[in-house]
Amino acid sequence: MAERSCLVDNDWICGEYLSSRGQELVDATLQHIGITLASVAIGLLVAFPLALLARARRSVRGPVLGLTTVFYAIPSLAMFSLLVPVLGLSVSVVVTGLVLYSLTILVRNILAGLAAVPEEAREAARGMGYGLVRLLFGVELPLALPALMAGLRIATVSTVSLTTIGAIIGYGGLGNLVLSGLRSYFKAQVLTASVLCVLLAVVADLVLLLVQRLLTPWTRTRRKRAPRAGAAKSPAGQAVA
């Protein structure tokens, strides 16, 4: 073993740390990505119907927005500790907590997106004989996508950072390394894991931005060949319906 290494000197930046703990870092990063993806995906699947419900019924809107905001206000350490007696020491504690946190952001953004759909677009679609479901998925959702994606990006970035708190029960991805590094005053570990966590958030944000651009080509002004131009012309062809 090396007599004088950056590990022994406890340097903040240490190549030897990277080379000796490569596998650990990869595992932690994969766990972090897994927890984040699962949480955001489930959050989206839960938030979407909630938002629709809140939009359809005024009476539901207040409680949904209020409750999800209350969830958001619970301190994360308390949230995970409170969920442990219910769900046991499993990864579902962390995922559940993160889903609850993402709800307020996602529900509010989906609602805002749907509210911003121009009434004329709805009218036109109804006039073309669109039912509720097709109106939602064919017209409203695509038009609401920019707001929805904005919410998704915020939710994802905040989930990446909150995942680290899961370290208190061993499911915190890179947070596990940060916590044990803090406990044993291991500078290289704390710094490396923190930097990776930030990188993860940035990459996730960029990926979602790219997805958004691919899904909403019409929002780019360069070429106004938007699909809706077609939609305006088509009623002529709809007579049969």
Added chain:
Amino acid sequence: MSRTPRRARTGRALLAAGAVAVLTAGLAACGGDSLEKSGGGGGSAKPGEGSLVIGSASFTESKVLAEIYAGLLKDAGYSVSIKTVDARELYEPALEKGEIDVVPEYAATLAEFLNKKQNGKDAPPVASADAGATVKALRKLAEPRGLKVLDPGRAVDQNAFAVTKEFAEKHQLKTLSDLGKSKERIKLAAGDECPERPFCQPGLEKTYGIDVTGIDPLEVGSTQAKQAVKQGKDQLLLTTTTDATLEQFGLVLLEDDKKLQNSDNVLPVVNAKKAGSQKITDALAKLTRVLTTEDLTELNKKVDARRLKPADVAAGYLKDKGLLTK
């Protein structure tokens, strides 16, 4: 086919919506996959006969001990996984429920933890400097909860007090009695429960006559606490006897010459139903027989100062002491 164009349009929109749904569902699925692999076992996979979950707290000594337990139990033919949980408040209930089967513990600390849980916050202390009595009290509290306390060994990691080397030299301190005689005014970096614990502020004042002017609530043996003492903000640090990072901060321990501290002998605590067998007891007893306080300090030093991995340090120890049969 006049419907086709409309279909195509809606189709595109549906495709977009569908893509999001499929993407999220798919990602959720692979997320689940990678979690199974990297989550450290346990979890949803039902541990069958012969598979054990060892719990570990997030500090070095607990991690190394958990790795050593894992090595011994693996050698005895069990398949093992380690689950790291930050605090006793979280892993002790899991041990009762059998989500965790084996945990390295400290006699006095666990006894007091269970005592408080059982008898309320202000329950009179059951742990003492007498190891035998402490373990007996612990067993009385643990057994009704379905926990089996295995025999303690010689290794002890109990609370201890440290000062900076310069401070010790200047006032010629070797023991806590010396500190009391020095009549220095002392600010103590410790946990916020220190003023109520007999072994902490009250004990320092009564037993040693140390003039404690205040407590800096920075948690026991935390990095912040050590830095505060190193920088002279506080004079005395509450830490543990096997703390291997003291040297890095230029700190030295003062001897507890009047035996103020409780007996925190290291011992395995298991879930009686799932890991109460003689075979497991025998496997873990191998370590209990040989492990000393010096060994613990040395093991901690390897991880905290030389930055070896807990698993490697544990494997090395098992090999050096010839504790493995295979």
